[in-house]
Amino acid sequence: MAKGGPRDSITLACTECRERRYHTSKNRRNNTARLELNKFCSRCRTHQLHRETR
Helix, strand or coil, rough: CCCCCCEEEEEEEEEECCCCEEEEHHHHHCCCCCEEEEEEEECCCEEEEEECCC
């Protein structure tokens, strides 16, 4: 069996309303900074900046 790799699952939260909707994974060895993506927020009903939560 393979060992667990450096990829961890993370959750993205809207910066305006703090809704946690999106889940993704990232390699913590290569990217130590928090991930920020523009995604659609269904509560705000617009595209907002979503930031990685721990």
